[in-house]
Amino acid sequence: MALGGDVLDDWSARFVVQFAVPHVQRLTLERDVRAEHVVIDVDAGAWAVAFQDGGQWMVRQGGSARLWDQITERLMQWHAAGRPPTDRMRLHIGPDGQRLTWA
Template sequence: MPKGDGGSWNATRPGPVLGGHVSFMLARPHMPPPLGLLPDISAGKEREAIVGADVLTDWTTPFVAQFAVPTAQHLKLRQGQQDEDILVDVETGSWALLQQEDSRWVVWQGGPEPLWDAVEEHLGRWHAAGTPAVEEATVRVTTQAQTLHW
């Protein structure tokens, strides 16, 4: 790691985000942690979602959203005639389930971290900045987190 000012090792590094649909060859299998049982939505808090799960269909929006909930996994399930989008973070035990009801989206959340609240807040800041292209962003990596900045 490069040395920072004063000769000490600097554990923070900013850098640009590469454009396009960039992916890297895996050096070894990277499997997400096992999910276990899916959440009991009757135990969650329900509210109307500001942003629906339909925003997760392109490439850029999920890329931006993952910085709000970096350890969450996104699942798409079909229950009868209803599609469900579920975010599960097995590290924290947090979860969010989204369903479209007519023209609105409803979210149920449980666990210590309201995952969809974090996604909506992060996407809201991205939209307030004018939804800049990924190439206009900078990632800052520290020993605690990775953050995306415009």
């Protein structure tokens, strides 16, 4: 996996993620002396949890959508574009919904 759960500690990354999976809620749990980064979409009945195991990031996900896959895909696009700051992002709103782009 290219991105770990701690990527969601960055505000700009969370902003990008919110448009990839708009109904997701995020929380971090401490369990067995490790942080677990959890994302949940109650409406879709989907969840994902990212955690480190032996220095390697692991992900478990379930439900109707592959939330972490969607998050990773969008963040990788953002990273490939050089992680543009929010003042270079544009929100497009139309009949088909919202989408976030960057220059």
